[in-house]
Amino acid sequence: MTGRSTQLFAAAQKRIPGGVNSPVRALRNVGGEPFFVERARGSRVWDVDGREYIDYVGSWGPAILGHAPKVVVDAVQAVAERGLSFGIPNPFEVELAELICEWMPSIEKIRMVNSGTEAAMSCLRLARGFTARDKIIKFDGCYHGHADSLLVQAGSGALTHGRPDSAGVPKSFADLTISLPFNNIDLVRKTFIENKDEIAAIILEPIPANAGLYFPENNFLSSLRDECTKHGALLIFDEVMTGFRVARGGAQQIFGVKPDLTVLGKVIGGGLPVGAFGGRAEIMDRLSPDGPVYQAGTLSGNPLAMVAGLSQLRELERIDGWKLLEDLGAQFEQLARAAVAKTKIELTFHRIGSMFCLFFCSGPIVDLTGAKRSDLKRFTRFFHACLERGVYFAPSQFETGFISTAHTTDDISRTAEIVGEALRSL
Numbered sequence: 001m002t003g004r005s006t007q008l009f010a011a012a013q014k015r016i017p018g019g020v021n022s023p024v025r026a027l028r029n030v031g032g033e034p035f036f037v038e039r040a041r042g043s044r045v046w047d048v049d050g051r052e053y054i055d056y057v058g059s060w061g062p063a064i065l066g067h068a069p070k071v072v073v074d075a076v077q078a079v080a081e082r083g084l085s086f087g088i089p090n091p092f093e094v095e096l097a098e099l100i101c102e103w104m105p106s107i108e109k110i111r112m113v114n115s116g117t118e119a120a121m122s123c124l125r126l127a128r129g130f131t132a133r134d135k136i137i138k139f140d141g142c143y144h145g146h147a148d149s150l151l152v153q154a155g156s157g158a159l160t161h162g163r164p165d166s167a168g169v170p171k172s173f174a175d176l177t178i179s180l181p182f183n184n185i186d187l188v189r190k191t192f193i194e195n196k197d198e199i200a201a202i203i204l205e206p207i208p209a210n211a212g213l214y215f216p217e218n219n220f221l222s223s224l225r226d227e228c229t230k231h232g233a234l235l236i237f238d239e240v241m242t243g244f245r246v247a248r249g250g251a252q253q254i255f256g257v258k259p260d261l262t263v264l265g266k267v268i269g270g271g272l273p274v275g276a277f278g279g280r281a282e283i284m285d286r287l288s289p290d291g292p293v294y295q296a297g298t299l300s301g302n303p304l305a306m307v308a309g310l311s312q313l314r315e316l317e318r319i320d321g322w323k324l325l326e327d328l329g330a331q332f333e334q335l336a337r338a339a340v341a342k343t344k345i346e347l348t349f350h351r352i353g354s355m356f357c358l359f360f361c362s363g364p365i366v367d368l369t370g371a372k373r374s375d376l377k378r379f380t381r382f383f384h385a386c387l388e389r390g391v392y393f394a395p396s397q398f399e400t401g402f403i404s405t406a407h408t409t410d411d412i413s414r415t416a417e418i419v420g421e422a423l424r425s426l
């Protein structure tokens with residue numbers, strides 16, 4: 001007898017390319033088929049065949065309070081009664097803009113869009129418009145959504161599926177994107193000299209989390225800040241993943257480096273489609289209608305998305321979510337490291353707050369080349385061993401795990417036991 005997920009996936013493949021609306025969901029690189037979700041609450045997801053999973057994907061980041069948190073669902077329901085979208089300003093847009101500017105002081109003005117991709121794409125256009133330069137520097141393995149000029153040596157699904165450079169991206173666009181290894185400041189300096197007065201911006205994930213998870217080395221971010229200032233380029237932090245997850249003020253607060261522009265998404269939408277980009281007022285004022293850089297959106301700032309984000313962020317602050325996430329993360333790290341110590345397999349465990357990643361190779365891992373040393377066959381067996389035992393980790397080595405405030409200490413210790421069992425089964 002075939003399960004309902006299998007039937008649905010067969011039907012989906014007839015009408016949706018690959019059966020999915022975002023490639024990594026197809027589980028191609030780990031083999032097998034995706035499960036279809038019936039419902040989710042807190043730390044748990046149930047599939048249409050009645051199986052229960054402890055979830056560490058969290059909708060790929062947004063579900064920081066766990067699934068269907070009551071405060072967010074109640075707020076969305078109440079607002080929905082009064083209309084879904086107006087295409088003319090509503091008060092929640094102002095409230096969310098004020099909250100984000102307060103939490104992330106490098107942001108003086110902000111514009112809402114509908115996805116992280118849209119935010120990064122618009123942010124680059126603004127940087128080019130502001131500096132009147134065309135080239136950008138990005139880093140191998142960093143993912144900034146699927147806008148044309150950003151799909152060069154990109155992470156996440158683009159990496160998982162082995163096509164770092166997408167078909168359909170004009171060569172002339174890709175030529176304007178210079179991709180460098182992360183944590184190599186000498187190459188950044190050299191690139192600035194070789195492309196004098198041509199670099200509009202450096203865009204990066206301050207904590208790269210789309211090629212597994214690794215960290216900026218001492219002074220890397222502050223050196224990028226210095227180089228950008230020296231050469232008249234803008235520094236753009238893509239905090240779609242880290243924004244309001246690693247700290248109340250994002251990664252920029254942790255490292256004490258102030259970007260010119262910041263890209264946000266995921267957590268700020270409370271599970272609804274939201275992205276945003278913001279920064280220095282002088283730059284943001286170049287956007288239409290004040291300035292010449294065009295950017296627009298029919299559903300941007302709609303009340304449902306704004307209120308979902310607002311209620312999620314306020315709740316996070318009310319319960320001191322970052323402390324909770326750090327405690328749960330630390331518990332998981334301690335137990336996972338103990339499980340790892342009992343095996344002979346080469347492993348590297350990385351964590352910051354509620355974000356974590358287990359690489360199947362020895363460290364140190366400081367860039368994409370390091371991350372790619374991971375034994376992907378082992379990862380695949382590990383992924384399935386965990387899934388069979390009811391723990392859902394991201395179905396790719398080149399992703400990051402997320403703990404939510406809805407995970408309990410029991411969830412964490414159960415998960416660590418399963419990780420131990422899974423490692424022993426390899």
Ligand SMILES: *Cc1c(COP(=O)(O)O)cnc(C)c1O
Pocket residue numbers: 114115116117118120143144145146205210238239240241265266275
């Ligand atoms: C997920 C992600 C994006 C893209 O956001 P979407 O909402 O999927 O378009 C951009 N940058 C980073 C760092 C991300 O993690």
